Amino acid sequence: MIDEVDAALLALLSEDTLPGTDIQVAFDAPTKEWTARRTAPTVNLFLYDIQEDMSLRQEGSAVEYDEDGAVVAEHDAPRYFSLSYLVTAWTSRPQDEHRILSILLAGLVRHDVLPPARLTGTLAGLGLPVSMSIAVPPVRDRGLADIWTAVGGNLKPSLDLVVLAPLAGSRVRAAAAVTDGLRLHASDAYTGADESRRLNLPDVPAEDPAAALGVPRERELPAERRRRGGGSRPVGPRR
Structure with missing residues (x-):
């Protein structure tokens, strides 16, 4: 999900906010070593914090249909x-950096969500909005100056961009639909013959109302057993 947000932001800045310019977009930590290697005007988006929004956690599950x-x-x-x-x-002159930040602010403040056309992968598959905010005071106690101290860089004007993205939950496949009926296995107490058959009999005549409702028909007893009084007599030791 994080790399998909990176890709969406890269497309948004390169194609919508900074089109037709030679400004590069990077996601590196703005350390002194990175600053020394930079050779072209660059907009840097350093991901410095990832936290779950507990107020949006939900219970339950959603059903997927074909x-x-x-x-x-x-x-x-x-x-x-x-x-x-x-x-x-990042440029060679502070005035140019301020101009680029102004362009970024004007372009990003128009978007309350990442454009759906820029979403890929699981973010596009979920079909949920991915909200974003720019230059909003952070709710955490930690200030942006602490970030510069942590990466060992020099303090610069910056914009705080926050993207609220959904992470897809686990997916459990449903069991395959039952297409074969229950199989009944019976053994004849008199002859010892075994019989096995399905209860959902195919090609049932339409005039049979019980079969039309899915109720299996009773098996017709052999003539010999009908003469003996049917098959309901319990089998036990002879006296």
Whole structure:
């Protein structure tokens, strides 16, 4: 799911927000070593925090049907995670960096959700909105200055981008539909003959109402057993 959010953001910035420019998009940690290797104007999206939004956790499962309306699987409810990105611009002049940040802010603030056309993989398959916010004060106690200290870089103007993305729950396939009827195995107490047959008899005449309702017909007893009084007599030791 995280790589799918990265891909959606990359497409959104490259094709919608910064089209026709030579500005690169990266997802590296903005360390001093990375800054020294940079050779072109760059927008960097550093994923610095991943946390589950517990207020959106749901219980239960959803049922998946096929084209014929049969149940094929059950899915646990998706769980939502906040992905926080530190967005910075890198050029040789601060004025150019401010201009790029202004373009990013104007472009991203128009989107409350990632455009569905940019979603791929499981995010596209779920069909759920992937919300996003830009430059909203973080609800956590940790400030962005602490992030710069952690990565060993120099403090720069930045935008805090938060994407709330669903993670697909586990999928349990349903058991295959039963297409074969119950098989009945019987043994004749008088002759010792065995018989095995299915209860859902094929090609039942339409005038047989019991069979039309799926009720199996009773097997006709042999003539010899009818003369003896039927097959309901208990079998026991002879006296």
